[in-house]
Amino acid sequence: MKKEFAVIGLGRFGGSICKELSKEGWDVLAIDLDPDKVNEFKDIASHAVIADTTDEKVLKELGIRNIDHVIVAIGDNIQSSILTTLMLKELGIKKITVKAQNDYHEKVLNKIGADHVVHPERDMGKRIAHSIISSNVLDYLELSDDHSVVEVKAGLKMSGNSLVDLDIRAKYGCNVVAIKRGREVIVSPMATEEIVDGDILIVIGADKDISRFEKNLVVDDE
Incomplete structure (x- = not known):
């Protein structure tokens, strides 16, 4: 059975999710209070409607109970975001993702039961900050408040050395969980695995340890 989504709030964040899911x-189902925004998405989403999602009656009339996953991407109105999430929860929506x-x-x-809360601006800020530190940092994903996964391109400081030579776990407290080499992916690489220039390392660890690892081994080569 095909999943159905609803996106409430068609600003930059909600709009981009709506476009990507539709693509x-x-x-x-695209929903916003602003007629101009709804009009913009009428040919992109399956359905685009002007509606106040803090009104339970309106949500029921929209058939929101039949939606599998609702994304609440309401912009600056925190009260509307909270009330909408509360209404969706009371209506028994299976999965609710909300922008905080x-x-x-x-x-x-x-506290009111959102299944997944996202901070797009904060998370993107962290990713950009790490890519500013070094162009060799390709991606950065926060796992919790203290732990992250970073994807880095091996440069001159790492290439030609094995993982045991670099002693990443002992020196920096991080673990290399995979190495991407072209189309090949080496999962749980052996300590004797030699790193080749251009390899992409997937590294997991505490934020403070990843920071030391980046500064010492991932900084751009001169």
């Missing part, structure tokens, strides 16, 4: 062929404006907003969303 992938999913059924998407700040840590306080996130705490409230978690």
